[in-house]
Amino acid sequence: MxxxxxxxxxxxxxxxxxxxxxxxxxxxxxxxxxxxxxxxxxxxxxxxxxxxxxxxxxxxxxxxxxxxxxxxxxxxxxxxxxxxxxxxxxxxxxxxxxxxxxxxxxxxYRHYRSLSRPDDTRVPGCIVIVDIEFEGPDADRQRAWVDAVVEALEAEPNPNAGGIAAHFHRSTDGTRVLNYAEWESAQAHIEALAAPGDGIGSATELWHRVQTWPGLKGSTVSRxxxxxxxxxx
Incomplete structure (x- = not known):
């Protein structure tokens, strides 16, 4: 049943x-x-x-x-x-x-990789979907872009305490990446976006590389x- x-x-x-x-x-x-x-x-x-x-x-x-x-x-x-x-x-x-x-x-989609802490037992209060679209299919580009995001997140000098986990998925047609991000609350995500930098990351070279990736067509963020x-x- x-x-x-x-x-x-x-x-x-x-x-x-x-x-x-x-x-x-x-x-x-x-x-x-x-x-x-x-x-x-x-x-x-x-x-x-x-x-x-x-x-x-x-x-x-x-x-x-x-x-x-x-x-x-x-x-x-x-x-x-x-x-x-x-x-x-x-x-x-x-x-x-x-x-x-x-x-x-x-x-x-296919799940590609997740970024989380095993000891984090918080229940998400908000789910943030980041939908990334690229100019044409390219599975290698999907993987490389996600790897670059994870590298930027792990090196983030001012990590937001409200973020719980990020789960990256590659579309089977090779044109999109979807990040299912778990946040403590919607307000925590809003405050992260309002911090210095473009998006939730600081103004670092690693984040700049993510945001200007060749073939990146656009993105949407929804809570x-x-x-x-x-x-x-």
């Missing part, structure tokens, strides 16, 4: 072979809450769809309009099988409860709250 959980997902779980991120636009805070409730009801009234799905999590955007979806699959083949047999009935029930949902994008976790019971 399907069980609801308030526990945040483990982004670095070794059995995750195919993480998926998608965004829905629903329009208002009320519709955000209604859609989360509809997802929970729709899923909990049905058996867990596949052993290959480790968890499914939904987040409400601080823009008061969007929802972020994160699902942890063992393989893309398992996800494709789910879409053929179980997905549409769930979509139809959710759309009946909350008409007019706009599904913006489904991103296929979310964990609203729903679904796992097999």
């Amino acid at each position: 399907t069980r609801r959980t308030h526990t945040h997902p483990d982004l670095a779980h070794p059995e995750i072979g195919a993480p998926f991120f998608s965004t829905w636009r629903v329009g208002t805070p009320l519709r955000q809450r209604q859609t989360v409730d509809a997802i929970a009801t729709t899923w909990q009234r049905r058996p867990w769809p596949a052993d290959s799905l480790l968890g499914y999590h939904v987040y409400t955007g601080h823009d008061a309009s969007t929802l972020l979806h994160y699902s942890q699959w063992r393989s893309e083949a398992a996800f494709e099988a789910f879409t053929k047999t179980h997905r549409q009935e769930r979509v139809d029930e959710i759309d009946t409860a909350v008409p007019g949902i706009e599904r913006l994008r489904l991103g296929r 979310y709250d964990h609203a729903l976790g679904l796992v097999p019971s």
